Amino acid sequence: MKGKKTDKKEIFLVEDDEDIRRLLHYAFEKKGFSLITASSVKEALHFFKNKKNEELPLLCIFDRILPDGDGLEVYHKLKHKFSDFPPSLFLTKLSAEHDVMAGLKEGAVDYITKPFSLTVLMEKALKLLKSKGK
């Protein structure tokens, strides 16, 4: 798991692709956020293991196809574990209608499919954070 703990507002990303992690890391840093990244289901669950509701990140971004499982399952587990789980987005290659519906029905705010536009993703994420007053 990468990303140092700072006083900055945290955003959490589960993504196994290093290029995307790096690009989003830079983009969020530039906007004043700190991006905590995990590259697998195991790492993601480990990050949330000892967290309390007030320590949760402001926004979560999940990839679906991870080396050790499905990002949707991680989201499902975390949503049931925390009463106040932050708004979440899916960023994935799975673009079939039933996949998108599965993500949205689970409670995700948006479902972005790859190939994605960084500008659009950032705009959506920032708007979401703004609407939450962060």
Added chain:
Amino acid sequence: MNLIPFLRVIIRITYSEYLFVLVLFSLLFIFRFFVILNNRRYNRKEEYLASIFLYVMEMKKKFSWKSVPVYLHDPHLMLAVLEDFDSKFSDYYWDHLKKEVLEKYLSVYSEKWKKSCFWSRRSFVARVYFLDSEKADPLVVGRFLQDKVPLIRMLAASLAAFIASPKLLHTLFKVMKKEPINGRYAYYDAILNGDSRVFSYMKENIKTEKDLEIRSLYIDLLSARFDSSLLDYIEDDLHSKNINLRLVAVRALLKFPTKETEKKIIGFLKDPSAKIRVEIVKILPSLCGKLAIKKLTDTLNDEDWWVRFNSALALKKLGKAGKAVLEKQKDELTQAAVKYALSLPDENKKVV
């Protein structure tokens, strides 16, 4: 463990044989070492090139060739990284970068290699065309469709389905027809994922196409999209003398089980081809309730064993009423199928 026979063999080997084995293993080791070294070097280069591309995108800068060291000027490496990025990003900055690399670097190689005798180079050209299909040369794609290497033909099929010009599609179906049945799956995939114009082309041409093989391809592919207007064009095919065409047409008909088509579908239980009768038997339980039992009881005594077997399975699917029919069967011919069907667990009950 008795080691004596093994030791005897070792003692009998001469020094020259030992030396030969030693040299052989050393050569294998050296070869493996260089393969690993080369892979690592390639991966490092790939990572470096990816980091340059990411830097351009992060900084929202325009791409400059000066930022790419000369040793990274490898067309295969460049294409691999470009393809990888293209599957992830669709930014304005990425599009600009991609265009720049394609126009100023990769297209030079694709132009040079489009008539190459090396299949890896022809595949390179097809992959470059994929990244920029507007610049793809239809003549080259048409030639690739008839390439002797299957991989190139399949890449070209995807390209043709993407470009979707009538001439290319005409060649595509002609080539697809010649492929063996198992070799056609890649073409099906290419067409189903291709441009919607391919389906308009097929819909337009199905009215006049005389080649039975191509007709059956059109019907098969169009029915995959569940467009019921297809039924207007397959009336003659449903009664064709060609079994394959008739089978494809019946399969298409089965995708639209309405009250109007029901009678027509049941009529095919008397088709001379067992393959077609099996298709109908399989769909009967979901098509018509009580009538299905009566029809399946008849087909349980069909002359073809595969029809009898599928009838038994279909009856089992119908629950208690179907099971009762199966249990009444005493005909020796149907016994094996009936026995197997009855041994299956009920579908509505959970199997522990």
